[in-house]
Amino acid sequence: MREFVITxxxxxxxxxxxxxxxxxxxxxxxxxxxxxxxxxxxxxxxHEFYDTMRNGSMPTTAQVNxxxxxxxxxxxxxxxxxxxxxxFSSGLSGSYNSSRIAAEELSEEYxxxxxxxxxxxxxxxxxxxxxxxxxxxxxKGKRLDEIADWLEKYKxxxxxxxxxxxxxxxxxxxxVSKMTAVFGTMVNIKPVLHVNNEGKLINIDxxxxxxxxxxxxxxxxxxxxxxxxxxxxxxxxxHGDCLDDAKYVAKQVxxxxxxxxxxxxxxxxxxxAHSGPGTVALFFLGEER
Numbered sequence: 678m679r680e681f682v683i684t685x686x687x688x689x690x691x692x693x694x695x696x697x698x699x700x701x702x703x704x705x706x707x708x709x710x711x712x713x714x715x716x717x718x719x720x721x722x723x724h725e726f727y728d729t730m731r732n733g734s735m736p737t738t739a740q741v742n743x744x745x746x747x748x749x750x751x752x753x754x755x756x757x758x759x760x761x762x763x764x765f766s767s768g769l770s771g772s773y774n775s776s777r778i779a780a781e782e783l784s785e786e787y788x789x790x791x792x793x794x795x796x797x798x799x800x801x802x803x804x805x806x807x808x809x810x811x812x813x814x815x816x817k818g819k820r821l822d823e824i825a826d827w828l829e830k831y832k833x834x835x836x837x838x839x840x841x842x843x844x845x846x847x848x849x850x851x852x853v854s855k856m857t858a859v860f861g862t863m864v865n866i867k868p869v870l871h872v873n874n875e876g877k878l879i880n881i882d883x884x885x886x887x888x889x890x891x892x893x894x895x896x897x898x899x900x901x902x903x904x905x906x907x908x909x910x911x912x913x914x915x916h917g918d919c920l921d922d923a924k925y926v927a928k929q930v931x932x933x934x935x936x937x938x939x940x941x942x943x944x945x946x947x948x949x950a951h952s953g954p955g956t957v958a959l960f961f962l963g964e965e966r
Contacts, residue, residue: 679791681759681821684749686741686772687717688765689805690915691940699812702750706765708946710736715946723943727918727954730846736950741765742771746779750792755782759791760877761821763808763828765947767796768876793825795832798876801948802913802940803837803960809911809940813828834905836963837872838897840890842955869893874966875904891922893900894959895929902934903964911938917949917956926957 684702685691696703705717711734715721721729730736746762753760762780764773774795780792807828814824841847847868854938867890869882882897884890902909912930916923920941927939943949944956 678820679757679759681736681761681791681815682753683815683824684753684760684774684807685761685804685808686765687781688761688770688772688800689808690801690942690947690948691805691808692942693717695809701812702749702753702760704741704772706739706741706746706770706947708736708738708950710734710946720946724918726946728950730949731954734944738947738950740770741775743775743779743782745778747783750779750783754787754790755778757790758819760793761811761825762813763790763791763804764794764801765804766798766872766876768798768872769800769878770947772799791821793821795825795828796876797828797835798832798872798874799835800837800872800876800878801944801958801960802915802942803835803872803958805915805940805942806913806960806962807832807835809913819883831962833874834962836898836901836961836966837958838869838894838901839871839952839956839958840867840894841952842887842917843953844859844866846951846953848955869897871897871966887922891926891957892929894926894957895927895933898930898959898961898963899933901963901965902961905962905964906934909936909961911940912936913940913942913960915942915944915956915958915960917944917952917954919955919957922955922957926959930959946959
């Protein structure tokens with residue numbers, strides 16, 4: 678049986694040491710801020726990135742292109758390895774399609790190789806949690822096809838629930854109207870959103886006040902988790918430079934559900950450019966998104 682590697686893109690928002698420890702290959706999306714372009718290796722520290730947004734700078738992001746994907750894939754193929762790639766949601770980026778194009782081109786050049794590209798329909802640590810599940814299965818000796826089948830079957834059970842602190846970042850990204858942003862800010866409305874089965878960001882609730890919005894993430898988890906309550910061994914939480922708020926949510930999750938294992942990390946620039954500082958996102962397996 679041929680050896681295979683799991684790859685993803687850095688929008689999965691896992692810590693750099695996670696990729697290194699688990700030999701996960703990563704395609705780097707880039708962002709441009711104040712005229713300078715950054716990738717995952719040159720990116721600003723998270724606090725500095727979000728502070729520039731607080732001070733009025735607006736980053737722009739770029740998707741993976743086929744050449745980027747090819748650059749990551751081909752060295753593994755030259756070693757005789759197969760590839761399982763878990764890509765950023767096609768509902769939010771063209772990165773999946775670029776990775777698929779690169780895989781098709783390389784399959785012609787390396788006909789003995791297997792390159793499977795999964796549209797995660799996920800973002801941030803939701804995508805990261807799917808990568809983590811794939812890594813766990815690989816460690817248990819599962820074959821590439823078995824893992825790919827599991828991902829396709831269960832990816833829409835990967836729940837994303839998040840809230841943002843500043844509606845104007847959603848307005849700039851076209852997620853809410855200017856009127857909603859202005860009025861919502863005046864009355865301290867905080868939206869609660871999720872990623873749906875098409876991999877798109879959808880507003881599902883609005884509450885008044887920051888603490889209520891954080892509590893609502895856990896309430897939504899209660900509604901969605903169903904029979905998966907005993908099937909989560911770890912809960913992922915990402916945040917836009919607000920670790921204390923992320924830990925507050927984790928505490929509520931632990932008290933209500935009994936989970937003790939959590940992975941925290943920053944919301945990366947690709948999503949953070951649109952959600953802004955103060956974002957808190959909760960990821961787990963549940964009955965439905």
